[in-house]
Amino acid sequence: MAGDLKGNRVVVLDWVPDKNSKAPMYRQIIDYISTKISSGDWTIGSILPSQRTLAEKFGVNRSTVVAALGELESFGIIKGEIGKGTQVISNTWSLLISSATPDWGNYLQSGIFKENMPTIQAINKMEFEEGIVRLGTGELSPKLYPSQMMEEIFIKLSQSIASLNYLEPLGLLELREILCERLKRKGIQCKPSNILITSGSLQALQLISVCMLKQGSSIYTEAPSYIKSLQVFQSAGMKLNGVNMDLEGIQYWNIVSKRKSEEDALLYTIPTFHNPTSIVMSETRRKELFKFCTDNRLPIIEDDAYGDIWIDEEPPKPLKSMDENGMIIYLGTISKALAPGLRIGWLVGSESVVDRLGDVKMQTDYGASSVSQWALKEILSSSYYDQYLEEMRIALKYRRDLMIAALEKYFKDLAVWEVPKGGFYIWLNLKEDVAMEKLFHSALKEGILLNPGSIYDFKKNNALRLSYSYIDETDIMESIEKLSYVVRSLKR
Numbered sequence: 001m002a003g004d005l006k007g008n009r010v011v012v013l014d015w016v017p018d019k020n021s022k023a024p025m026y027r028q029i030i031d032y033i034s035t036k037i038s039s040g041d042w043t044i045g046s047i048l049p050s051q052r053t054l055a056e057k058f059g060v061n062r063s064t065v066v067a068a069l070g071e072l073e074s075f076g077i078i079k080g081e082i083g084k085g086t087q088v089i090s091n092t093w094s095l096l097i098s099s100a101t102p103d104w105g106n107y108l109q110s111g112i113f114k115e116n117m118p119t120i121q122a123i124n125k126m127e128f129e130e131g132i133v134r135l136g137t138g139e140l141s142p143k144l145y146p147s148q149m150m151e152e153i154f155i156k157l158s159q160s161i162a163s164l165n166y167l168e169p170l171g172l173l174e175l176r177e178i179l180c181e182r183l184k185r186k187g188i189q190c191k192p193s194n195i196l197i198t199s200g201s202l203q204a205l206q207l208i209s210v211c212m213l214k215q216g217s218s219i220y221t222e223a224p225s226y227i228k229s230l231q232v233f234q235s236a237g238m239k240l241n242g243v244n245m246d247l248e249g250i251q252y253w254n255i256v257s258k259r260k261s262e263e264d265a266l267l268y269t270i271p272t273f274h275n276p277t278s279i280v281m282s283e284t285r286r287k288e289l290f291k292f293c294t295d296n297r298l299p300i301i302e303d304d305a306y307g308d309i310w311i312d313e314e315p316p317k318p319l320k321s322m323d324e325n326g327m328i329i330y331l332g333t334i335s336k337a338l339a340p341g342l343r344i345g346w347l348v349g350s351e352s353v354v355d356r357l358g359d360v361k362m363q364t365d366y367g368a369s370s371v372s373q374w375a376l377k378e379i380l381s382s383s384y385y386d387q388y389l390e391e392m393r394i395a396l397k398y399r400r401d402l403m404i405a406a407l408e409k410y411f412k413d414l415a416v417w418e419v420p421k422g423g424f425y426i427w428l429n430l431k432e433d434v435a436m437e438k439l440f441h442s443a444l445k446e447g448i449l450l451n452p453g454s455i456y457d458f459k460k461n462n463a464l465r466l467s468y469s470y471i472d473e474t475d476i477m478e479s480i481e482k483l484s485y486v487v488r489s490l491k492r
């Protein structure tokens, strides 16, 4: 390092950028200067040559030097002052690390997994704001958590778990065995080798989307549908096609006119307490749909996330109970009936399907949480679980009835709805056009978080997915009243 006429240390340049490198010139200059400062070669107070000199020595345009110095200055590492030149002012690691930060924005745009819709991103964030009333959330209230049952189970587990090593590729055998027993009650005959334990049903959908379908394939599904609120199939290059539904379920006959011949396709359906409408597919429609799909070689993914959450009467048996030839991949989860935080779901299919998906699962996360699998095995084997389900249904019935009463009181002239026989949701169809985005934000100002129907639909709608499962009982009447005022204020 040499001194200038005023006695300041002037740095020595001993490098030129590599013109053949893929890294832009200005980035190379930033890296060079950062390294010199962080290594202590250039100390605080040292002076850099003028921009013109730097440009000449590096063999680059002056604008390249200006860009590099500008970025270093924005990190607080150097400072340019008229009359003093450019001086090194800091060498702290935190500042220097930021100079090496790549332009992540650019990378993030390039990935294949599509971003969530902005409304969903907002909902995911707002759910954890203090004081927010969650009027659309699809999980059970923490007040319904069976803490005593869970305490006993976890105490038992802490005494019985001998290791938390990885488990077998398809998941804990004892858990798959108990699931076979429980599935038998629903009319589904299967062996443990037909079951893959997943990290929630979402992972099952993810595995299917990456393992089983070509890009450009079609997924037919109810319109509206929960699956429309995700990007899982679209990110894998598949087309989601909404098929109208009525009170008996999906109008499968409309698939004929939509489906191109030779097209690879499958049907994703939530026949029981459908999300978001809570419609239960009738027994007759189930039979017809199964025949249609068999005749038309259209494999089915049956999502039975809400099957155990019946309130008034047990629903018809799953479609999978009719399946003798492996036409259907059946998805179950413990998320809705008990604990989404366990992140455990199960996929039931033919051995070839289960093995293939299990192999990819092993490459993805080497198995779902061992603690959760042991815990769920204990839960499902416990005599308390069925009793818990009964109590949970009674609590949900109470909440559903309260919300229906609130709607009767405040929404009779504003909307129409069906009374759900199970599940979590009331699909509230507003009678008049309301600007949904405005409604979302106006309700938020009142402390109410909504799930607008647009998240789930293929075409414009005027609906809200209300949920009675999460909200405090004591908040139901007041929130529905408040919501009715907001809706009235926005009617066009």
Ligand SMILES: Cc1ncc(COP(=O)(O)O)c(C=O)c1O
Residues within 6 Å of the ligand: 138, 199, 200, 201, 202, 203, 226, 270, 275, 303, 305, 332, 333, 334, 335, 340, 344, 345
């Ligand atoms: C129909 C349906 N399937 C799957 C899921 C996702 O469940 P999991 O927590 O098991 O991933 C949900 C959650 O809302 C759902 O409503």
